[in-house]
Amino acid sequence: MKQILLFILFSKVLIIKWKDTEFYNEAIRGFIENYEGVYEVYDSKESKEEFLKAINKKDYEIIALVGEKSLKTALDLDIDKPIIFFMVYNPKIIIKDKENIKGVSLNISYDVQFQKIKEIFHDKKIGIFYSEDKVVEGVEEAASKHGISIKLIKVQKKEKIIDVLIELKRETQIILVPPDPILSSPEIMSMIVSFGIENKICLFVPSDKLVKAGAAFGLVPDYYENGKIAANLVKDILAGKKTKSFYEMPNAKLYINSNTLKELKINLPQEILKKASGAF
Secondary structure (H helix, E strand, O other): OHHHHHHHHHOEEEEEEOOOOHHHHHHHHHHHOOOOOEEEEEEOOOOHHHHHHHHOOOOOOEEEEEOHHHHHHHHHHOOOOOEEEEEEOOHHHHOOOOOOEEEEEEEEOHHHHHHHHHHHOOOOOEEEEEOOHHHHOOHHHHHHHOOOOEEEEEOOOHHHHHHHHHHHHHHOOEEEOOOOHHHOOHHHHHHHHHHHHHOOOEEEEOOHHHHHHOOOEEEEOOHHHHHHHHHHHHHHHHOOOOOOOEEEEOOOEEEEOHHHHHHOOOOOOHHHHHHOOEEO
C-alpha cells in the first residue's frame, strides 16, 4: 500500500487544456486540489502545434485532457500513453474502442435529472429531442424508475428543431434539452430559448447561461466536481484499480429564471428555491 502511495506521489500527470477559460480552470482546480501527485498544466492556446509540444514531453506517466477539442486532437494523433479526459460532453460518441482512454463526462445522468425534476413537478410529462442515440441511453430506464412519462423525438436536421418543439409543446408539459451534438452552436441554443420564451414553454437546459438568457430551469454540471472525479480516476488507474471507461456526473446544480417562472405561472416552494445554485 505504501509503495502504491509513493508511486502516485511521484507519478507526473500532464494536464492539457485546449484554451484558457474560466470553466476549464475551475475543473482543473478541482483536479489539482484532489490529486496528491506531481502535475503540470499546459495551455495549448487552441493550437495543434502547441498541443504537440506538450504531448512530446517525456517526463509524465499519464495525460489528462481538458475539453472536447483536446480529446479529439489526441484521438487524431493516436497516442499510446494512458489518457483520461474531463470537461467533455457525450464522450461515447467521440471515443470508439480506445482502451487507453477513460474519463469523466459532463453529462448528468438521467436518473439525477429526473430526480431533480420530480422534486419540482410531481406528474408532468417530459419531452426530449435528440440527434444521437447515445445521448438518450438509459433515459427510458431512469424515467420508469421515477414513474415519469416521457416522449422522445429524434431530429437529424437543425431546420426541424422548431417543428419538434411545437410537437413536444402540444404533447408534454416540460421539455428537457440534452447536451446533444445538434445543439452545439450558440445560435441554435439561443433560438430554442427564444422560442421557449415566446411560446411559454417550460425548458430545462444544460447551461446556467441559457437560464440567464430566459430558459426556466437549468440542470448544470459542477465543473469543480468534474475535475475532482477525474483526479480520483487518475489515482485509481495509477494504483492499478479496476475502473470504468466513462463516468457521468452524479449530481446537478439547479438554476432558475425568476422572471420566466412568473410568466409561466410557476410558484416554487421555498425549499426548492433554497437548493438552487443560482437565480436570475
